[in-house]
Amino acid sequence: MRENGPKRSVTGVLVKVLVHRRDDRGMVLEPFASRCVRRGEVHELVTTDHDETAAGSRIDRVGFLGFLEVTAAGVIDRGDVLHVEGRPVGTVLGFDGCHLPNHYNILVATPAPRTGPELGLLPEQRIVFRQPDRY
Known part of the structure; x- marks a missing residue:
């Protein structure tokens, strides 16, 4: 069913x-394939080379990109592509809620865990979660 x-x-x-x-972070995938985010919320961006998507999967190998402030509310889905300043970084693997209600860790699948400096990230850069072209 679509x-x-x-x-x-x-x-x-x-x-x-x-x-x-970190190689021992112990994040746990939430059982949700999507999360609604509101304008003004702050969430953390985390890369990983794990590819498990089952609820409860443990995510240990991670690289931390940074925190984003949401400027346009919406729905982030597993499989959405994360772009920074127009460059694709990876696809949303899922969400870890260990810091709730403060923020979500948005887990982004990449070939290897990457950090903010490794991607040349800077404050005020534009972040976009874009649905893959399916329509």
Whole structure:
């Protein structure tokens, strides 16, 4: 059964760059394939080379990109493509809620965990979560 239709992109601005990585982080994938985000919320961007999407999957190998402030509310879905300043970075793997209600960790699948400086990230860069071209 087809569940998802077209949607607008979720946009944001990078507010803090993170520089570290971990191989033992122990994040846990939430059982949700999507999360609604509101304008003004701040969430963390985390890269990983894990590819499991089952609820409860443990995510250990991570690189931290930074925090974004949402500028246009919407729905972020597993499989959306994260862009920074128009460059694709990876696809949304899922969400970890260990810091709720403060923020979500938005897990982004990349070939290898990457940090903010490795991608040349800077505060105020434009962030976009874009639905893959399916329509």
